[in-house]
Amino acid sequence: MANHSLHGSSSRSVHAGVKRNKPHHAITTPITQTATYTFSDTADLVEFMQQKTWGGASGDREDYARYGNPSVYAVEERLAALEGGESALLFASGMAAITTLLLATLPTGTHIVMTDDCYRRTRQFCETFLKRLGIETSVVPVGDYDELEAAIIPKKTRFIISESPTNPYLRLMDFERLGAIGRTHKIRTVIDSTFGTPINQQPLAHGIDYVLHSATKYLGGHHDLLAGVLISTRDRITALRQAQGVMGAVLAPQIAYLLERGLRTLALRVDKQNENGLAVARYLEDHPKIEQVWYPGLASHPDHALALKQMSGYGGVISFTVRGDASCLIDGLRIPYIAPSLGGIESLIEQPAIMSYYEKEPEERLALGIPDNLIRFAIGIEDAQDLIDDLEQALEKL
Ligand SMILES: *Cc1c(COP(=O)(O)O)cnc(C)c1O
Numbered sequence: 323m324a325n326h327s328l329h330g331s332s333s334r335s336v337h338a339g340v341k342r343n344k345p346h347h348a349i350t351t352p353i354t355q356t357a358t359y360t361f362s363d364t365a366d367l368v369e370f371m372q373q374k375t376w377g378g379a380s381g382d383r384e385d386y387a388r389y390g391n392p393s394v395y396a397v398e399e400r401l402a403a404l405e406g407g408e409s410a411l412l413f414a415s416g417m418a419a420i421t422t423l424l425l426a427t428l429p430t431g432t433h434i435v436m437t438d439d440c441y442r443r444t445r446q447f448c449e450t451f452l453k454r455l456g457i458e459t460s461v462v463p464v465g466d467y468d469e470l471e472a473a474i475i476p477k478k479t480r481f482i483i484s485e486s487p488t489n490p491y492l493r494l495m496d497f498e499r500l501g502a503i504g505r506t507h508k509i510r511t512v513i514d515s516t517f518g519t520p521i522n523q524q525p526l527a528h529g530i531d532y533v534l535h536s537a538t539k540y541l542g543g544h545h546d547l548l549a550g551v552l553i554s555t556r557d558r559i560t561a562l563r564q565a566q567g568v569m570g571a572v573l574a575p576q577i578a579y580l581l582e583r584g585l586r587t588l589a590l591r592v593d594k595q596n597e598n599g600l601a602v603a604r605y606l607e608d609h610p611k612i613e614q615v616w617y618p619g620l621a622s623h624p625d626h627a628l629a630l631k632q633m634s635g636y637g638g639v640i641s642f643t644v645r646g647d648a649s650c651l652i653d654g655l656r657i658p659y660i661a662p663s664l665g666g667i668e669s670l671i672e673q674p675a676i677m678s679y680y681e682k683e684p685e686e687r688l689a690l691g692i693p694d695n696l697i698r699f700a701i702g703i704e705d706a707q708d709l710i711d712d713l714e715q716a717l718e719k720l
Pocket of ligand 1: 415444485536548
């Protein structure tokens, strides 16, 4: 539902894609907690069967809840509007969104190109599960567009997938350049925009075909739910909805309600996280006990110029290496929790060498670009000065 008076990101977070008249005159979308839907008589059922379309998100009824739920449709409308796309499809998790997209669209014998420095499970899925199905993956360094084009296999490559910003080094993909490469070679482009949020960047407007989010992170925003979403054209999403109805990784209506609740404050939260991220990154960069800081808002970041071009804020995730024992620094902090994930209201901190690569030997980790003194700080909505004071006291003890 287009509402052209919603120019600001906060107005859009509150109102975008939302029907003003909801059931029972409620201001919130009711949680339609049902596994199935009933028919008044056989004629009603026959009429439904005749009209049955897989479109969803149309306000039309369904027959069974794996094919759709109005509480979920409402959030899909909101996410499509926030991302500037025609249509959105929610999933039970970010991984369910990625795996359903690839399993539903890739035949055996095809190929995908993905960039390194990405969510580990996405790469694992492509390199092990898709490989078993005869689908090959080439991994290229993020930022190397020549190598990316060289990895394309004519008639075989179907997708180019990248995160932007990436994890953990916050590298950026040039959306316009990637979109142009995709169109030239007739390959679909996918951006995992989880770290970017629809507040800070809009990949579809720059020519990307699919935007994906782990809604578990900024979109939900409270570390209390798992969800994933894909946003694209109506036709592509309709086809995926049909596949999801078979594969089954649907979102539950209660989770949709929590996600919709989180989305209302998306811009407020992300604005604060942008502000905190920049303040903490600047503080860290100036500290003698810090070796290097990666944050796209800093002039020292390799993709800073691109960040200025395609992002309006740089988010809450900062990666940095410390001169000294990373575990000691983390253990000396009082505000952030030690936990994986990011994007919620509480700050979280982790040492990727332990949290994500514990089973690997230090040399293997180093080869993957994960030194033991690397820390990923996912900043919440606390006050920047409190976070800085906390870092100050912990760094002093190092
Ligand atoms: C967390 C994350 C995922 C996976 O999402 P889940 O909701 O945990 O399944 C995918 N991509 C990125 C960039 C992530 O941070």
